[in-house]
Amino acid sequence: MLSRISPAPASNHTTVLILGGGMAGIIAARTLHEQGIDDFIIVEAKVELGGRMIPKPFGVPGRQVTVEMGPNWIQGTQQGDGPANPIWELALKHNLTTVYNDLYGSITTYDYNGYNNYTDTFNTAVDNFAAATIVAGSRLQHNQVDMSLKSAYGIMGISPKTPQEDACDYYQIDWSPSQTSWIASAWNNNFTYVPEAGGYSDENMMSIDSRGFVYIAQAEAAEFLQPQQVIFNQTVNLIEYSEDGVTVKTTGGMTLTADHVLVTFSAGVLQNTDVVFEPTLPDWKVEAVNSIEMATYTKIFLQFNETFWFPTEMALYADQQRGKYPVWQSLDHVGFFPGSGIVFVTVTGDWSLYVEQLTAEEVQAEVMEVLRAMYPNITVPDPIDFHMPTWASNMLYRGSYSNWGPSFVQGHSDNLRATVDNRLWFAGEATSLKYFGFLQGAYLEGQSVAQEIAACVKSEGTCAGIPHVEIVTNAEPYSSSLTHY
Numbered sequence: 001m002l003s004r005i006s007p008a009p010a011s012n013h014t015t016v017l018i019l020g021g022g023m024a025g026i027i028a029a030r031t032l033h034e035q036g037i038d039d040f041i042i043v044e045a046k047v048e049l050g051g052r053m054i055p056k057p058f059g060v061p062g063r064q065v066t067v068e069m070g071p072n073w074i075q076g077t078q079q080g081d082g083p084a085n086p087i088w089e090l091a092l093k094h095n096l097t098t099v100y101n102d103l104y105g106s107i108t109t110y111d112y113n114g115y116n117n118y119t120d121t122f123n124t125a126v127d128n129f130a131a132a133t134i135v136a137g138s139r140l141q142h143n144q145v146d147m148s149l150k151s152a153y154g155i156m157g158i159s160p161k162t163p164q165e166d167a168c169d170y171y172q173i174d175w176s177p178s179q180t181s182w183i184a185s186a187w188n189n190n191f192t193y194v195p196e197a198g199g200y201s202d203e204n205m206m207s208i209d210s211r212g213f214v215y216i217a218q219a220e221a222a223e224f225l226q227p228q229q230v231i232f233n234q235t236v237n238l239i240e241y242s243e244d245g246v247t248v249k250t251t252g253g254m255t256l257t258a259d260h261v262l263v264t265f266s267a268g269v270l271q272n273t274d275v276v277f278e279p280t281l282p283d284w285k286v287e288a289v290n291s292i293e294m295a296t297y298t299k300i301f302l303q304f305n306e307t308f309w310f311p312t313e314m315a316l317y318a319d320q321q322r323g324k325y326p327v328w329q330s331l332d333h334v335g336f337f338p339g340s341g342i343v344f345v346t347v348t349g350d351w352s353l354y355v356e357q358l359t360a361e362e363v364q365a366e367v368m369e370v371l372r373a374m375y376p377n378i379t380v381p382d383p384i385d386f387h388m389p390t391w392a393s394n395m396l397y398r399g400s401y402s403n404w405g406p407s408f409v410q411g412h413s414d415n416l417r418a419t420v421d422n423r424l425w426f427a428g429e430a431t432s433l434k435y436f437g438f439l440q441g442a443y444l445e446g447q448s449v450a451q452e453i454a455a456c457v458k459s460e461g462t463c464a465g466i467p468h469v470e471i472v473t474n475a476e477p478y479s480s481s482l483t484h485y
């Protein structure tokens, strides 16, 4: 595995600088290597590769297991001999231990009075969401304007009235891995689960590997990356660019120059001012960066001496307040980590931002109040371990993953990945039209943009880069960009 200690680079000038060592940066580096370009350096603020793939040993001594703060699921695998999700292929290649997670068929329902079987409502919500997708699809085909999911539900005459209905819609929409918000666009169709449109399958495989999900990224990097091709522990704060080349400066005092720079920082990082571009990015790029939403998704982990909770894989809690500690998953379950005593609850969106303002003790107290409401007839003990990551306030992420809102259109998506001045390139999950938000989006964008960079390098300055739209004027549905892949 690659050393965490960076040797000094042989030269401060390289053909390509790759900023960020997450999935997109690693696969971009591999692609350059495959194209015969090894004069590149990855610059990463952390001390290891993998980006948002962050495992953590969780639990009291003697009862620790590896849990995932960030991505945990391979979303979509392969249907028959159709296209395979490249993340699934990496998992198979590096022998990652995964298990099928039955997110819809193994679920117990609760509300603020305890156990309450509202699985009929749950199943109706599943059907409603499928119907909304069809409505959105047919609007798209007729070039009708995009709208929020909430509006699409309204058009179908569906408006949740009870806390139980709200919780069921929350599970479909806010918690669903490809949506994350009631205000997400109705066109927000991630093609992952649609094999007919080039996607993979509707299967979600969960990593339970003790090496962490990140192992597949680090093991892949170890196959081609040389120690002198990575600089760890350097946070980029200035990117100066012109048609002649790029200069990158870090808070650690390093200055690096290159012919081309590939920026793989999250959309959340680009929306903030931690990294300054000199000159400022053109208006079309600034508009694209700020038109995509950076959603936050927070898993809160608890360990108990013994289990007292639901026997299913998942549980749904309906509070009078929508989004209050609603989605629970038992890791102390056959197939996951039996005997671990671990359960986690997920919050998203505004609730994530709210919990990040609280202390861990305050969040724990609120979570325990909900657990005790779910189990009014037993004495629920305090947890023996507790952990909550903070994604929105972390300057290396500024959120969890991107989400397509109704005012984000294909022109924005094109502009997000377009080249600036033939020198400044962009890739990451957010630049993926078809698989935004997911690891496969990051992988495919890293690959595709690095191929463009390689072609540019080989053309010795005659390439035009990835084109942009100067002014995004209308809301055209997906069209030409589906040929990116």
Ligand SMILES: Cc1cc2nc3c(=O)[nH]c(=O)nc-3n(C[C@H](O)[C@H](O)[C@H](O)COP(=O)(O)OP(=O)(O)OC[C@H]3O[C@@H](n4cnc5c(N)ncnc54)[C@H](O)[C@@H]3O)c2cc1C
Pocket (backbone or CB within 6 Å): 019, 020, 021, 022, 023, 024, 025, 043, 044, 045, 046, 050, 051, 052, 053, 069, 070, 071, 072, 073, 074, 075, 234, 235, 236, 237, 264, 265, 266, 269, 274, 275, 297, 298, 299, 391, 395, 396, 397, 399, 400, 401, 427, 428, 429, 430, 437, 438, 439, 440, 441, 442
């Ligand atoms: C809580 C959560 C759950 C998720 N669940 C799933 C899931 O189950 N399945 C799935 O497919 N996807 C999931 N995702 C999304 C997935 O993690 C991302 O799509 C993917 O990791 C993005 O990779 P990337 O290379 O585009 O960006 P990143 O992984 O963010 O890589 C960018 C790198 O840039 C570095 N960086 C940032 N700023 C600077 C700077 N100024 N200087 C130097 N380095 C910097 C960062 O440290 C990072 O390593 C989840 C994400 C989160 C947070």
